[in-house]
Amino acid sequence: MSFFRSYHFLLFISLTATSVAAQSYAKLECKEMCGDVRIPYPFGIGTDCSLNKWYTVNCNSTTPYLSALNNLEILDINVRNQTVTANVSMISDCKNLVRNNSQIMNVDLGSSPFLFSRVQNTFVVEGCGNAVILDNGSAIAGCSTTCRNGTFSNRDKCLGVSCCQTTIPRYLKSYTMDLTGLETQGGDGGCGYAFLVDENSYVEGRLAESNFYVPISLQWTLAEAEFDQIQCCHLRVRLKLDLGNGTSIASWKCSVPQSRPIKGNPYLSSGCEVTEECSRCGANNGFCYYEEIYDGELVRGWNFTCGHFPPTTGSKSRSSMGVILGVTISIGVLFLVGISFSLFKVIKKTKARRMRKRFFKRNGGLLLKQQEEADPSFVDKTILFTSRELEKATDSFNENRILGRGGQGTVYKGMLVDGRIVAVKKSKLVDESQLEQFINEVVILSQVNHRNVVKLLGCCLETEVPLLVSEFISNGTLYDSIHNEANEFPISFNMRLQIATEVAGALAYLHSATSIPIYHRDIKTTNILLDEKYRAKVSDFGTSRFVSMDQTHLTTLVKGTFGYLDPEYFQSSQFTEKSDVYSFGVVLVELLTGERPISLTRFGENRSLAVHFMLAMEEGRVMSIFDAMVIKESSSDELLVLANLAMRCLNMNGKNRPTMKEVAIELETIRTSHIPSMVETNTRQVVYDDFSMLTYSDSTSTF
Numbered sequence: 158m159s160f161f162r163s164y165h166f167l168l169f170i171s172l173t174a175t176s177v178a179a180q181s182y183a184k185l186e187c188k189e190m191c192g193d194v195r196i197p198y199p200f201g202i203g204t205d206c207s208l209n210k211w212y213t214v215n216c217n218s219t220t221p222y223l224s225a226l227n228n229l230e231i232l233d234i235n236v237r238n239q240t241v242t243a244n245v246s247m248i249s250d251c252k253n254l255v256r257n258n259s260q261i262m263n264v265d266l267g268s269s270p271f272l273f274s275r276v277q278n279t280f281v282v283e284g285c286g287n288a289v290i291l292d293n294g295s296a297i298a299g300c301s302t303t304c305r306n307g308t309f310s311n312r313d314k315c316l317g318v319s320c321c322q323t324t325i326p327r328y329l330k331s332y333t334m335d336l337t338g339l340e341t342q343g344g345d346g347g348c349g350y351a352f353l354v355d356e357n358s359y360v361e362g363r364l365a366e367s368n369f370y371v372p373i374s375l376q377w378t379l380a381e382a383e384f385d386q387i388q389c390c391h392l393r394v395r396l397k398l399d400l401g402n403g404t405s406i407a408s409w410k411c412s413v414p415q416s417r418p419i420k421g422n423p424y425l426s427s428g429c430e431v432t433e434e435c436s437r438c439g440a441n442n443g444f445c446y447y448e449e450i451y452d453g454e455l456v457r458g459w460n461f462t463c464g465h466f467p468p469t470t471g472s473k474s475r476s477s478m479g480v481i482l483g484v485t486i487s488i489g490v491l492f493l494v495g496i497s498f499s500l501f502k503v504i505k506k507t508k509a510r511r512m513r514k515r516f517f518k519r520n521g522g523l524l525l526k527q528q529e530e531a532d533p534s535f536v537d538k539t540i541l542f543t544s545r546e547l548e549k550a551t552d553s554f555n556e557n558r559i560l561g562r563g564g565q566g567t568v569y570k571g572m573l574v575d576g577r578i579v580a581v582k583k584s585k586l587v588d589e590s591q592l593e594q595f596i597n598e599v600v601i602l603s604q605v606n607h608r609n610v611v612k613l614l615g616c617c618l619e620t621e622v623p624l625l626v627s628e629f630i631s632n633g634t635l636y637d638s639i640h641n642e643a644n645e646f647p648i649s650f651n652m653r654l655q656i657a658t659e660v661a662g663a664l665a666y667l668h669s670a671t672s673i674p675i676y677h678r679d680i681k682t683t684n685i686l687l688d689e690k691y692r693a694k695v696s697d698f699g700t701s702r703f704v705s706m707d708q709t710h711l712t713t714l715v716k717g718t719f720g721y722l723d724p725e726y727f728q729s730s731q732f733t734e735k736s737d738v739y740s741f742g743v744v745l746v747e748l749l750t751g752e753r754p755i756s757l758t759r760f761g762e763n764r765s766l767a768v769h770f771m772l773a774m775e776e777g778r779v780m781s782i783f784d785a786m787v788i789k790e791s792s793s794d795e796l797l798v799l800a801n802l803a804m805r806c807l808n809m810n811g812k813n814r815p816t817m818k819e820v821a822i823e824l825e826t827i828r829t830s831h832i833p834s835m836v837e838t839n840t841r842q843v844v845y846d847d848f849s850m851l852t853y854s855d856s857t858s859t860f
Contacts, residue, residue, distance in 0.1 A: 182195055182422040183196060183197065183422075187201055187206035188202045188203075191219065191220070191231075192219030192220060192221070194231055195234065197424065198424050198425055200212045200213075200241075202214050202221070210224075211225045211270050214231065215228065226266070226269060232358075236422055237413075239396075239408075243372070243375060244373075245373045247351075248351045248352055249348040249349065249369070265331040267331070270377055270378045270379065271375040272376040272398065272400075273375065275326070277357070277376075278354065279322050279353070279359065280298050280325055282320070282322070282339065282349070282350070283302075283349060284302065284340065284348070284349020285302060285303070285319065285339070285340045287301035288334060288351035290325065290353075291334070292333075296335075296719065297401070300351075301317070301321060303317060304340075325353070326401070328376060332353075353371075354371045355371075356374075378396075378406065380408070380409075381407070381409060389411035389424065390424075390427065392413065393409065393410075394409065395408075396408045403559075413429060513619035516618065516621060517618045541615060541617065542626055544617055546617075547571065547626070550579065551571040554581075555569075560580060561633075561634075568580050568581065579628065580628070581625070581626055582624065582625040582626075584622045599625065604673075607662075609659045609666075609692065610666070610667075610695050610696075611694045611695065632686070632688060634682065635682040635685040635687060635693065636681075640751070640753060647786060648691065649786065650786060651828075653748040653787065654799075655691075657745050657748055657824055659692060659693040660693050660741065660744065661824050662825075664695070665817040665821040668734045668816070668817050674734070676733075676736070677737050679740075680744060681740065682744055682747055719754070720755040721754060723740065724809060725809065725810070726739075735811035735812070737817065738815065739806060739814065741820065742804075742806025742807040743767050746767065747766065749784065750766070750782050751784035751787075752769070752782070770782065770803065774800060783796060802815075802823060802824070
């Protein structure tokens with residue numbers, strides 16, 4: 158106890174001294190305000206007041222600028238979020254602005270320690286049509302709008318009518334915007350705009366069009382060598398920022414817990430100012446210490462407590478010391494060490510058990526139990542793996558075991574103790590908004606039993622992030638097999654036809670053969686895996702939904718993948734089984750043509766593979782866009798039959814599309830007999846509804 162009292166006394170002295178010195182956010186003798194903007198260290202007004210040149214601020218009258226980034230105007234610096242908000246230019250489709258083949262480069266952060274914040278920023282398009290944001294030529298986010306009668310609707314709701322917004326999937330150093338599909342407002346000569354903007358600063362409809370600047374958040378990073386020059390007044394935290402393509406950078410920050418009653422700049426050794434509570438303790442010759450407040454398994458916050466030191470001299474102190482010495486000699490050092498070790502083991506196991514229980518609750522264990530109470534068959538089919546089993550199976554999630562990374566997590570290859578090879582999906586850091594999606598995937602896969610659907614083996618909820626265990630599929634994704642030019646074993650026409658038939662059969666099973674119909678909602682070639690015999694396996698049910706027998710559709714927020722999304726679903730937000738049919742139609746065209754769903758080499762409406770294909774059908778030149786291997790290994794009659802089937806799946810009116818069961822039967826007939834089915838082979842005889850809608854571009858929510 159005397160040790161803890163001494164520690165609290167030292168903590169009080171430290172905090173009291175800090176409260177006296179912590180009057181400034183800047184270095185000693187440095188100016189901390191430029192106009193209304195506070196400039197905290199490691200930033201500083203002038204080179205002598207900042208960490209290095211990147212953090213040097215020029216204060217021009219009352220306006221601060223980052224001199225190393227072409228004098229970007231600073232609006233705010235947030236040391237807790239490690240972000241700086243600055244003014245950057247908007248991007249317009251007006252002809253009088255400088256453009257480079259419709260691809261306009263915005264701020265390039267180059268070799269600076271700054272990144273475009275993934276968390277704080279949102280991508281906004283104001284106008285009619287669509288705009289895409291690219292990183293090194295690859296589309297990473299996009300947004301589409303519609304304009305009714307050539308006019309704008311209320312901008313206060315930026316949900317797709319003349320205004321839309323979406324998040325960026327990772328941190329960026331630079332980006333390019335493609336505004337090819339963005340038209341002027343109602344054709345009246347007005348401008349459409351596309352821009353990244355700080356989400357907290359953006360208010361729809363209130364940006365002055367004469368002001369071509371918007372606030373944007375830059376994440377500032379500190380490498381270890383730079384961070385060693387800083388003395389944090391509290392915690393040192395290591396961050397890992399995802400740059401995409403499997404790469405990331407490490408950064409460091411000084412931090413103060415939100416719940417602790419300390420304020421100030423944590424990047425200065427004297428920057429954490431103690432609040433009045435502790436000051437009052439010191440005035441009464443007491444000491445101030447923290448007390449954890451628990452609510453079950455969760456820490457709710459901290460309290461300050463004032464205390465006083467007990468007497469440390471006299472007979473009572475000598476008596477206590479004698480007792481301690483006598484007990485130590487009597488019991489012996491070995492016994493004391495044994496008791497201490499045993500106690501340590503018990504505490505460690507108890508702490509680990511409580512942590513596993515806490516993770517189980519946080520990772521959706523209660524949601525899974527609710528599903529079990531509603532229908533015990535949901536969970537009875539699912540094995541709950543322990544964290545030790547999966548750590549051993551994946552060699553502690555070794556980087557060499559990674560099979561792939563996606564929007565929802567990373568997949569590792571593992572081997573269980575019984576010798577089975579499995580795929581372990583490790584979700585990203587816990588986000589309560591995604592727990593329902595994860596449990597949804599567990600529940601859906603536990604109900605599915607089909608040879609062309611990835612089989613769920615179990616899950617683990619007692620780790621920091623939830624884990625999903627499924628069978629290992631050895632030959633990767635269909636997307637890689639189609640588009641990987643270095644593939645030594647390209648898939649033949651017969652294999653493509655078999656894969657299409659198997660995928661259609663799996664979707665027909667989900668739609669009509671399960672006890673409760675299941676809509677997949679994200680059919681695409683990256684979610685179709687191939688086993689060692691190149692048999693198709695449908696995977697990734699994170700966005701799937703059950704549908705009661707009396708329902709005809711689901712009304713949801715639009716989710717899907719750019720290029721595969723049903724235009725009718727985008728406009729109405731009503732997802733039907735025919736929406737899966739549309740996505741399958743894009744997959745079928747992808748198999749026949751070998752083209753990607755969105756191409757950066759084609760222009761205008763032809764960027765979309767679906768639109769490109771349907772225009773070719775309408776113009777009677779569809780044979781010219783088929784893959785060379787497909788043409789070589791099949792007859793023109795077979796290809797026209799498949800092309801007509803794809804056109805029916807891509808019909809703009811969902812009611813006129815076939816069901817997946819009808820598609821599966823027709824593909825099976827074509828595959829087994831190689832005889833054209835009853836579908837007309839004359840492309841000019843097929844009737845399509847609202848062909849003018851072919852210029853419509855899909856909205857993007859994931860890539």
